[in-house]
Amino acid sequence: MRILYHHRVRSKDGQGVHINEITSALQNLGHDVVVVEPPAYRRSSFGDEPGALSWIKDNIPRPFFELLELGYNIPAFLRLLISRRIQKHEVIYERYSLYLLAGVWFSRLTRIPLILEVNAPLAKERARFGGIGMPRLANRLEKLVWRSATHVLPVTQVLSDYIANVGVASHRITVIANGIEQKRFSAALPSAQAKSVLGLTDKIVLGFTGFLREWHRLETIIDIVGSDEMPSELHLLIAGDGPARSSLERRVHEAHLESKVTFLGLVGHDSIPNIIAAFDIALQPAAVEYASPLKLFEYMALGKAIVAPDQPNIREILTRDKDALLFEPDSIEDMTQKIRQLAFSAELRDRLGEAALSTLLARHLTWTENAKRISRIADQIARSDD
Numbered sequence: 581m582r583i584l585y586h587h588r589v590r591s592k593d594g595q596g597v598h599i600n601e602i603t604s605a606l607q608n609l610g611h612d613v614v615v616v617e618p619p620a621y622r623r624s625s626f627g628d629e630p631g632a633l634s635w636i637k638d639n640i641p642r643p644f645f646e647l648l649e650l651g652y653n654i655p656a657f658l659r660l661l662i663s664r665r666i667q668k669h670e671v672i673y674e675r676y677s678l679y680l681l682a683g684v685w686f687s688r689l690t691r692i693p694l695i696l697e698v699n700a701p702l703a704k705e706r707a708r709f710g711g712i713g714m715p716r717l718a719n720r721l722e723k724l725v726w727r728s729a730t731h732v733l734p735v736t737q738v739l740s741d742y743i744a745n746v747g748v749a750s751h752r753i754t755v756i757a758n759g760i761e762q763k764r765f766s767a768a769l770p771s772a773q774a775k776s777v778l779g780l781t782d783k784i785v786l787g788f789t790g791f792l793r794e795w796h797r798l799e800t801i802i803d804i805v806g807s808d809e810m811p812s813e814l815h816l817l818i819a820g821d822g823p824a825r826s827s828l829e830r831r832v833h834e835a836h837l838e839s840k841v842t843f844l845g846l847v848g849h850d851s852i853p854n855i856i857a858a859f860d861i862a863l864q865p866a867a868v869e870y871a872s873p874l875k876l877f878e879y880m881a882l883g884k885a886i887v888a889p890d891q892p893n894i895r896e897i898l899t900r901d902k903d904a905l906l907f908e909p910d911s912i913e914d915m916t917q918k919i920r921q922l923a924f925s926a927e928l929r930d931r932l933g934e935a936a937l938s939t940l941l942a943r944h945l946t947w948t949e950n951a952k953r954i955s956r957i958a959d960q961i962a963r964s965d966d
Contacts, residue, residue, distance in 0.1 A: 581958060582667060584692070585615045586660065586683050587675040588652065594791070594874055597849050598699075599675065601761055605951035614667055616659050618652075642713030649679040656682035664690060671695060671958045676725065678702035678718060684728045693961040695954070696729035697756075700870060701742055709795075723747065730961055733954070735872035736893040742870060756953055757897065758872045759946045765853045765881035774857035778842070783815040784923055787859035787884075789852060789875050792822030797865045797912075799824075799831050804916050806837045811923050814840070819855045821846040856882045860929055861922045864888035865915065872897075877945055883937040885929040887918045897945075903935035 585603050589595045599617075606613050660682055663669070669692055674683040676698045687694035703718040712718055723746045726732055732748055733756045734740040740755050768774070775781050786805065788798065798818065805816045818828070818841070825843065832841045847855055856862065862879035867889055876897055879886050888894050890906035898904040905921060907914040922929050939945075 581955070581962065582612045582670045583614070583958065584660070584663060584667075584669040584672045585613055585674075586656075586672060586686075587615075587617050588656065588677040588680050589675065590618050590620045595675070595699075597874065598758065601759075601947040602673075602697075602951060602954070605761075605947040606954065608948070609951055609955055611955065612667075614663055614669065616656075616663050618656075642711055644713075646679060646713050646718070650681075653680065653682045653685070656680070657685055660686040670962050673697065673954070673958070674729075675699070676702070678706065679721060681721065681725065684725055687728070687730070693730040693958075694728070695731050695733060695958060695961070696726065697733045697735075698726070698739060698743065699735050699872070700868070701739065705868070731957055733957075734870075736870055737896055738893045739870040754953070754957060756950050757945060758874050758877055759950050760877045760881045760940070761947050762881070764850070765878065768853035768857040768882055771857055771860075774854050777854070778817070778844075778858050780815055780817065780842070780858060782813060784811055784813050784860050785815050785817050785858050786861045786863060786919065786923070787817045787819070787856065788863045788865070789819045789847070789855065789878070790873075792818070792820050792824040792828065794824050794827075795866055796824065798828055800912055800915075801863065801865060801919075802828065802831050802835065802837060802841060804919055805840050806835050807916075809916075809920060814923050816841045817844070817855075817858065818842065819844040819847045819852070852878060853882065856884060859884050860926075861919065862886045863919075864894070866909070867891070867894060869893055877940065880936040880940040880945070883933040885922050885932040886936055887915065887922065898936070898939070903932060903939045905932065 583606060587599055589599060603613050603615060672683055672687055672692050672694045674694060674696050676696050683694055703722045706712045707715055726743055726746060726748050732743055732753050734743055734753065735757055737755050740753050743753060744750055775783065775785065792798065801816060804810065805814055829843060832838060856878055862884035864873055864876055864886065867873050869891060870893060876888065886898065886904040888898060888904055888906055889909040890900060891909050894906065898906065900906040905918040907918045
């Protein structure tokens, strides 16, 4: 099948991982995938954000920045038209972005079915975390794009319910969670060797990977690691960068915990399996209520004992006390207790880690299986459109 993959992502972060994994998996299944994307994405390295874009975002009023986002639809639409002249696509697969209308316009003009992957209700998310200048317009256009798609692929059932509530028929929605690429993770170093490489031999490693934000509550985790109630060999390993890093490092310094906390900074995605391999306890300290956290699947792939919040989107993947320890999301005490349980019990860590890997394998939570499901949906849509 000839698939046009369209996105507006500009930096190669976790979003880039998803893009690369899905397009590669579709190609490995034999599909002809043409990617239409911002030129800045092709030029960027992992973790980069275009400097000019960052400056504009930080220095002009939000409504004006959002007007620039709307203006991006013109060159995006032209790129889609050019791609159509080069190859006759059978289906469009688009990663949803706020104010991105070019895919809908192109689908309507060419009558090519549009499959829309939705990772978050971005109008709501930006209003909640980053602020938004034109909330009414953002919400209206978000609903328009979702309703205009031929089929919508949210990453959680929680998000699916949200999309259905704005008027998208349930038969046009299929939940496809994130996943992993098995070969990459099966080639990871043994745990003891991974620890040795990082200078953490004989440590009980409590690990976290990802973008460092204030709401991740990692400052609380630093305090937990330094508590007298925890084993002396407990060590916090943080792989990632972000706006919260400087305050976290300051907290470590003020508490004199440099010997118990390691910051690796930005780590390339190819290095992530060997980092997670060093974990004894894998941490998801917080998660927005509609997300499908990529790190959870990576933790599961390496058979790690997971501590995560007990909320509906997490329970779509993990089962409390079977393949993870889940804590009450608003309870620091409960999270601390779950970490303490695992820190003092290697047997519990092993049991939960083995169960997490078994869950991943039994439910086929891989990019390849996701691509197969997308292929079936695309084939059904293309046939029904004939």
